[in-house]
Amino acid sequence: MAGEEGADVLAITEHWKCYCRTQGKHGGSAIYSKEKFKCTERTDYSLLSVSNIIECSAAQIYLENYKILIVCIYRPNTQPVADVDQFLEVLRIILEKCTVEKGKFILVGDFNLDILSDSTNVSEFKSLLENFNLDFTNFVPTRPASGSCLDNIITPLPGQTRVLEYHISDHCALKFVANSLYSNHINKRKIKRRIINDGTIANFVQKLTSINWDDIYTCTSDPNQLWNIFHERFSKTFEQCFPKVEVYLSSNEKNIKVTPDVEHLKDILDKLYIVSFARPEFKATYISIKKQYDNSLSQKKKDHFNSLIRIQKISQRLHGG
Structure with missing residues (x-):
């Protein structure tokens, strides 16, 4: 299938390989790339995996003067242990990490949430993406038997997503073609x-x-x-x-700058989140630090937009507007 489609990178979920799980069976998340690409594993993302909640793998692909982060996610849907709220919380952390990367990113996987439905969980999923100015790239059913759209690709990169049916699984495959990654540098300073x-x-x-x-x-x-x-x-x-x-000069340079103190707070927050699963006594500390982080980030955004407004007002006065 990958050869026929000319795929450069292949992301697979539910591959059933034992190396992705310490307990349970089936599941799994993995990424494969062509040998012509320089590719490194990003273990800082895979460490965010939580048993029965979310399985994550990530790889950094290096192209000519360009790099792109691929994150493959699988959300187990085994009841009653599946916890959507916890899944969305980890996904929020992943998205925050992605948005401060020095390159573009693509999230792909089986989220086991039917985005064609109007459930509360799906609404929260969509709301989370909106907070990062992101959206789904696919709205076509990926599980023909139920007519549900459980698989998707999420990325700020312009491109096209197609649903492919190869009858090797009860889910369809997705193919994303980015719009000329190499030519993106032509108009960059x-x-x-x-x-x-x-x-x-x-x-x-x-x-x-x-x-x-x-x-x-x-x-x-x-x-x-x-x-x-x-x-x-x-x-x-x-x-x-x-x-x-x-x-x-990346387009990310135009985004809100995060100061070292906020980055440090975020680093502590990520570690506390992981530790709190094994040591519940850290949960209260995590919640407290998270509140500090959210407040700090909110203040940075306010300062950023206030600065933009002041600059606009000064510009208007200078030009008689």
């Missing part, structure tokens, strides 16, 4: 930026510690001269470790 991350910082610190500073500590000459020597060595090392490289 290039900028020069220093790549600063944990790896480059560690390299910088290591190089600084290897420099011999004895002459600065022991020399009794002019302090200004000592400062110049220090500054020259420090700056040279800095430029070596953080050279400016040419990158494309």
Whole structure:
């Protein structure tokens, strides 16, 4: 099927492989890509999986000057352990992580929620996506026997989704074709930026510690001269470790900037959420931190839009509007 359709990436749910589950049978989520692509597993997403609630796998696909995150999700629907509220809470965390990525993303999978129905669960599902300015790309039934649309693809990327019937499962397959990923760079502005991350910082610190500073500590000459020597060595090392490289200005740059304190709070929140399943005593702490995070994020949005309004008003006054 994949070869016939010319698929570059294949996302599969309910593959029944044992490596995706520590208990129970069937289920599973997996992603496969062609060997021509550089592909890395994103375990930070798979760790969000919760037994009987949500199974998640993720992979980062690297194209020419472009990368895209693929997240494959399966929601088990075994009653009575299936918990839609808990599923939507984990999905919210996944969507938050996706929206702060440095590239585009595609969520695909079997959500086991019929979006053609008007149930409360489906309404909450749709509302969650609307909060991230996202929507389903498919509204055609994917389970012919029941006429329900349980499988979908969710992405900010422009493209087309088709339902494929190969009669190898009680669910149909979905094929998403993105609109010319490579040509997306044509209209994007290039900028020069220093790549600063944990790896480059560690390299910088290591190089600084290897420099011999004895002459600065022991020399009794002019302090200004000592400062110049220090500054020259420090700056040279800095430029070596953080050279400016040419990158494309992503559309994400236009989004609301999240400050390091909010990012730190989000990191704590994700870890507390996972820990709280094994240690219920952390649930209250999770709820408290979540409230702080939501309030902080809400304030950032208010500040962002207030700034836009002020800029617009100043522009109008300058142009006599």
